[in-house]
Amino acid sequence: MLRRRPRRWAATSTSALPTRGSGALSAGSTPEFASINPPGPLHIAHGRGTILGDSICRVLEFTGHAVQREYYVNSDNTQTRKFGASVYARLHGEEPPEGGYTGDYVTELAEMAHHDLPDIEKLSEEEAEPKLRMYALAKMVEQIKATVARLGVRYDEWFWENKLWEAGLPQKGIERLRAAGYLKEKDGALWFGDPADQEEEDRVVIRSNGQPTYFASDLGYLLSRFEQRGYQRVIEVWGADHHGYVPRMKSAIAALGFDPEKLVIILHQMVNLKEGATRSGQKVKMSKRAGRFVTLDELIDRVGSDAVRYFYLLRSPDTTIEFDLELAVTQGNENPVYYAQYAHARLTNVEAAASEHHAQLPVQADVQLLVHPWELDVARQLAFWPDVVEDATAMLEPHRIPYYVHDLATAVHRFYHAGNAQSEHRVVVDDPKLTRARLELCRAARHTLKTALDLMGVSAPERM
RNA sequence: GCCCCGCUAGCUCAGUGGAUAGAGCAUCUGUCUUCUAAACAGAGGGUCGGGGGUUCGAAUCCCUCGCGGGGCACCA
Numbered sequence: 266m267l268r269r270r271p272r273r274w275a276a277t278s279t280s281a282l283p284t285r286g287s288g289a290l291s292a293g294s295t296p297e298f299a300s301i302n303p304p305g306p307l308h309i310a311h312g313r314g315t316i317l318g319d320s321i322c323r324v325l326e327f328t329g330h331a332v333q334r335e336y337y338v339n340s341d342n343t344q345t346r347k348f349g350a351s352v353y354a355r356l357h358g359e360e361p362p363e364g365g366y367t368g369d370y371v372t373e374l375a376e377m378a379h380h381d382l383p384d385i386e387k388l389s390e391e392e393a394e395p396k397l398r399m400y401a402l403a404k405m406v407e408q409i410k411a412t413v414a415r416l417g418v419r420y421d422e423w424f425w426e427n428k429l430w431e432a433g434l435p436q437k438g439i440e441r442l443r444a445a446g447y448l449k450e451k452d453g454a455l456w457f458g459d460p461a462d463q464e465e466e467d468r469v470v471i472r473s474n475g476q477p478t479y480f481a482s483d484l485g486y487l488l489s490r491f492e493q494r495g496y497q498r499v500i501e502v503w504g505a506d507h508h509g510y511v512p513r514m515k516s517a518i519a520a521l522g523f524d525p526e527k528l529v530i531i532l533h534q535m536v537n538l539k540e541g542a543t544r545s546g547q548k549v550k551m552s553k554r555a556g557r558f559v560t561l562d563e564l565i566d567r568v569g570s571d572a573v574r575y576f577y578l579l580r581s582p583d584t585t586i587e588f589d590l591e592l593a594v595t596q597g598n599e600n601p602v603y604y605a606q607y608a609h610a611r612l613t614n615v616e617a618a619a620s621e622h623h624a625q626l627p628v629q630a631d632v633q634l635l636v637h638p639w640e641l642d643v644a645r646q647l648a649f650w651p652d653v654v655e656d657a658t659a660m661l662e663p664h665r666i667p668y669y670v671h672d673l674a675t676a677v678h679r680f681y682h683a684g685n686a687q688s689e690h691r692v693v694v695d696d697p698k699l700t701r702a703r704l705e706l707c708r709a710a711r712h713t714l715k716t717a718l719d720l721m722g723v724s725a726p727e728r729m
Numbered sequence: 730g731c732c733c734c735g736c737u738a739g740c741u742c743a744g745u746g747g748a749u750a751g752a753g754c755a756u757c758u759g760u761c762u763u764c765u766a767a768a769c770a771g772a773g774g775g776u777c778g779g780g781g782g783u784u785c786g787a788a789u790c791c792c793u794c795g796c797g798g799g800g801c802a803c804c805a
Contacts, residue, residue, distance in 0.1 A: 343804055364804095454803055472803040479805055508733045509800050534734060535799070539741085579753095580742070583734055585798065587741060592754070601753065603767050615764045660745080668743060671752075682760095682769040691764055729767065 305366070305405075307412050307561040309536045310504055313586065315561075316577045316722065317533055318502040319418045320663035323720045328658045333496070336409075336420045337486065340402055340427045342479050349398025352378060353390055356397065374401045399427070412562050416570050417722045429485035434493070435477060438484030438521060439470060447520045459516045468513055484517060491523050500529045500661065508532050531661060533582035538564075539589050568593040571723045575602040578721050579667045601671060605718065606726050608674035611681050612711035613727040619693045619704055626697050630705035634698060637690065639680040643710055646673045650713050654720075663721065670717045677710050 307315070322332045339345050348371075351361035355375035361367050378385055378400050385393055406423060413420070429435055442448050442457060449456050453473035457480065459465055470481050490496045503510075511532075515525045538559060565573055572593040579601070580586050592600060619626075635641065646669075653669040656662070684691030692703040718725045 339805075345805095347804095452803080456803095466801090469803045474803075476803085478803070504799090505734060506799055507805080510805085511733090532733080537798095584742070585735070589741070589754085592741085600767080604753090607765085607767050611765060611768085618764045656745095664743085668752080675752095678768055679770090681764080682766090685761070685763055685766080685769075688763075693764055729765080 305368070306370075307409055309538065309559050309561055309564050309588070312416070312561040312564065312573060313533050313536050313577050314502045314504060315413055315418055316416060316574050317531070317582060317663065318500075319416070320574075320578055320666075320721055321500065321502070321531075321661050323722065324654065324657050324661075324663055324666075327716075327720055328654060333422065334418075334420045335422045335424050338402065338406055338423055338425045339479070339482075340399065340425050341430060341477075341482065342426070343476075345398055345402060346394070348401060349394040350390070352397045352401045353394050356386060356393075371401075374404055377404065412565075415562070415565050416574060424486075424489075426482050426486075429482055429489060432485075432489070434485030434488045435481045436485075438488050439481060441522070442470075442484070442517075442520055445520060445522075457513075457517065457520075459520065462516065465512055465516060480513070480517070483514065484521065487518055487521060487523070487528075491518070491521075491527070498527050498529060500531060502531045502533065505532045505534050529661065531582060534585040536577075536586040536588055539587045564588075571606070572600075572602050574722045575605075575667060578663055581662070581664050601667070602723065603729070604678075605667075605670045605674045605714065606724070607729055608677040608681075609711060609714045609718070609725045610727060610729040612677060612707045612714070615681070615692045616704060616707055616711065619700065622693060622697075622700065626701045626704070630701045631698060632702055632705060634702040635706060637683065639676070639683045639690075640703070640706060643673075643676045643680050643706055646676045647709055647713055650717070653717075657720075666717055666720055670714065670721070673710065673714060673717070677714070680706070680710075 319334070322334050325332050347362065347365045351365035351367070351371050352375050354361045354365065355372045356378060361371065375397075378397055382396060382400060385396065388396070410420075410423075439448070439455075446460060447457055448470065449458065449467075451467075454469050455471035456467040457470050458467035468480055469478050470484075471477050487499075490499050501514075511530050514528060514530065518528050519525045567590065568576075576588060576593055577586065593602075632644070635644065649669065650673075653665055657665045681692075688694075692707060693700050694703075715725045
């Protein structure tokens with residue numbers, strides 16, 4: 266029903282621990298989203314970028330776009346070097362350096378490295394750190410993979426930053442910017458600046474100590490996607506705390522000679538947990554919980570993947586999420602997740618119940634027989650679906666889908682309930698033609714609910 | 730100081746210039762002998778943060794002020 270000319274796309278996203286963003290997509294074929302700096306577990310805000318990016322990908326795929334999901338793994342920046350140095354310190358029974366990583370998992374990583382990397386202790390820090398860093402990062406990436414898999418998210422590519430340097434892409438980007446007059450030396454460092462833009466501050470590309478900044482890697486990553494791989498559009502999903510970086514990315518891509526419009530950066534606001542006595546709308550306790558931070562795994566443990574995805578997708582990216590833990594775990598009519606899923610389960614059930622009568626039913630459904638308001642309302646909702654998909658695709662706003670799902674579920678429940686109130690309004694009635702027509706409505710509604718829930722990454726159970 | 734996001738019902742939020750501003754939760758009242766009551770029907774609840782402006786028409790666009798959150802590195 267929704268047929269579109271396939272375009273080349275790509276999605277990439279970048280989520281961030283201390284790292285930028287969270288996800289990106291490129292059209293023609295490549296989104297990148299949720300690329301969190303790996304030296305730590307995903308927390309609840311990363312989940313937002315991950316789910317948002319993933320649903321954008323799902324919608325794009327559904328509308329015929331080729332999509333490549335990428336997770337950009339930082340491996341050569343200051344943060345990850347400190348991470349490697351922290352593992353090195355633990356390996357030698359020492360405290361991590363200033364600004365390093367102190368969690369118990371760092372000690373565990375050191376122990377694992379001790380077993381897996383022979384003679385690693387004999388190497389100097391200079392030699393050992395990169396090895397330990399890559400080893401520990403790979404372990405962290407495995408963890409992140411496992412976590413996002415619980416949400417039904419799968420990346421086509423875990424793109425390692427070091428591959429960029431091995432391929433010489435950042436170097437190539439720098440040379441191109443130099444040739445175009447965007448680079449200058451100052452205080453021993455190499456700076457990027459648009460000569461035509463006085464507003465924008467200059468940005469360090471190579472530090473005075475000779476080490477590149479993440480900006481240099483980004484140049485390479487842009488080249489990788491736009492030039493080497495030819496993506497028509499790149500979508501990146503970032504946490505709003507990185508919004509200040511957007512203008513620089515736009516300048517960079519323009520300076521490299523590409524259309525800045527082809528780099529789409531989607532920003533999302535933060536996530537807070539709400540719990541406590543909120544039922545009557547009184548106490549609201551924010552749970553950033555001093556010191557203790559809530560990981561994405563903990564949230565999934567507590568409310569399940571469906572609820573996490575549904576509640577996250579329910580909000581516009583511009584809105585800070587107040588995640589209502591109590592509501593999300595409620596197995597009742599107040600929980601929108603179950604409300605939608607129940608509509609699907611009911612329809613599945615009624616179709617199954619009708620199957621024994623199938624032999625007596627006409628092959629063709631005559632939908633003209635559907636005349637009651639509750640029947641027409643379902644049909645009306647179904648007619649809206651293509652527009653919802655189109656809007657969600659064009660604006661890259663998956664949050665439109667759960668609202669639609671709710672509206673369709675409401676129509677379905679009302680339709681179904683008419684049969685509860687009066688038996689002649691049931692789907693399966695004595696009149697075979699009428700039964701057939703109503704079954705057709707059920708089939709269409711169930712299919713649409715299933716499709717919409719799929720785009721959200723939420724399951725559509727057949728019975729509840 | 731500068732930049733970004735938000736401010737809509739008690740709470741959480743939809744609503745990209747068009748009809749009387751919507752939903753969920755919460756509160757109150759009804760409905761199961763059933764193809765699934767995890768559902769349905771109904772009620773109350775609003776200066777769309779304040780003030781200007783543009784427009785035939787503004788929650789929506791512009792200006793301004795206030796409040797809350799997030800940013801302004803040779804970190805990402």
